[in-house]
Amino acid sequence: MGTKPFCDACGKVQPPSPDIDYFAAFGLPRKLNIDLSALERSFYRLSRKLHPDVYAQATQQEQQWSLEQTSLLNDAYRTLKNSIARTEYLLKLEGVVLEAGKSEDGAAKESRVPADLLEEVFELNMQLEEMRMTRKMGEDDPQLRKDLEKAHIDFESQLAASDSNLQDLWTLWGTALDNEDTARKSETKDQMVALLDRRRYIRNLVRDVNEALEA
Amino acid sequence: MAYSDKVIDHYNNPRNVGQLDKSSSEVGTGLVGAPECGDVMRLQIKVNPETQVIEEAKFKTFGCGSAIASSSLATEWVKGKTIEEAMQITNTDIVKELALPPVKIHCSVLAEDAIRAAIGDWKKKNGVTEGAEVAQAVAAN
Numbered sequence A: 001m002g003t004k005p006f007c008d009a010c011g012k013v014q015p016p017s018p019d020i021d022y023f024a025a026f027g028l029p030r031k032l033n034i035d036l037s038a039l040e041r042s043f044y045r046l047s048r049k050l051h052p053d054v055y056a057q058a059t060q061q062e063q064q065w066s067l068e069q070t071s072l073l074n075d076a077y078r079t080l081k082n083s084i085a086r087t088e089y090l091l092k093l094e095g096v097v098l099e100a101g102k103s104e105d106g107a108a109k110e111s112r113v114p115a116d117l118l119e120e121v122f123e124l125n126m127q128l129e130e131m132r133m134t135r136k137m138g139e140d141d142p143q144l145r146k147d148l149e150k151a152h153i154d155f156e157s158q159l160a161a162s163d164s165n166l167q168d169l170w171t172l173w174g175t176a177l178d179n180e181d182t183a184r185k186s187e188t189k190d191q192m193v194a195l196l197d198r199r200r201y202i203r204n205l206v207r208d209v210n211e212a213l214e215a
Numbered sequence B: 001m002a003y004s005d006k007v008i009d010h011y012n013n014p015r016n017v018g019q020l021d022k023s024s025s026e027v028g029t030g031l032v033g034a035p036e037c038g039d040v041m042r043l044q045i046k047v048n049p050e051t052q053v054i055e056e057a058k059f060k061t062f063g064c065g066s067a068i069a070s071s072s073l074a075t076e077w078v079k080g081k082t083i084e085e086a087m088q089i090t091n092t093d094i095v096k097e098l099a100l101p102p103v104k105i106h107c108s109v110l111a112e113d114a115i116r117a118a119i120g121d122w123k124k125k126n127g128v129t130e131g132a133e134v135a136q137a138v139a140a141n
């Protein structure tokens, strides 16, 4: 069964292949540097071709398949256009378990969470809580606010830095894929996992600090 | 997401929130995080040096309701247990007690990790495992 939504020979809609991945749905290789405007264009082009109106006169079967193809296409587009979702999706395709329930190897799990970052996250959360509490009592602590504003700038820039590091990893990944360099591939995968782990903490902090400052 | 009654109870009335003196030799501190969601949890125990019984336990969690409930429950459970008994607590026990759904299992893992980290810290401070672990490692080789 092919990975294309339409038959090459007759142009008719096909059922989605059960093991198709989101990259293949757009005819893309499993690379992370994606031309987003090209992606958008293919999304609209394919959506139009799969539109229910086109199938108003078609057989039940074809209507069904076109719906299935449309929903696959929508999921694929939503995932691929977001840089983080796309990276997480690729890692999953490549066999990385991101939501590790319980890792067999305790040591490996610990190294996923850098201790200094945890301390920082914890401390900042304490400050945020303190700020919310003083606020509740109708007071304002200017020093605390200043600290938080500083933390805000700091974490925003950490977030930006991690995004640009991620893009570097995408490129490394693409090269390793082209060269079929298994060692480099798995090294890059590990680096992406570590980066995303760290990024999740930073993202939470940015969100919480924003909330506290805006409140 | 529908939380079970027990989760809601622990969430609304968390037991043992707070902190213990980190620098005391009787206190073990575990600070852990769940990379899946970016939540953090600190669990501390105060151990009687003679009996190795955990006399006091406190936690502070910044995270979801299940993580708060799991850590609250964990502090209740470890209190009165010896270090060795407390090591037996697993995340599965927590999942069962709180009826956590699969997507919330990592929250209970966080609590188990926190217990172990706190115990590990206490052991390190008191030079407890080092000897035993070295002996084991030697025996294993």
Ligand code: FES
Binding pocket: B034, B036, B037, B038, B039, B063, B064, B065, B066, B067, B104, B106, B107, B110
């Ligand atoms: S969702 Fe993160 S600990 Fe529960």
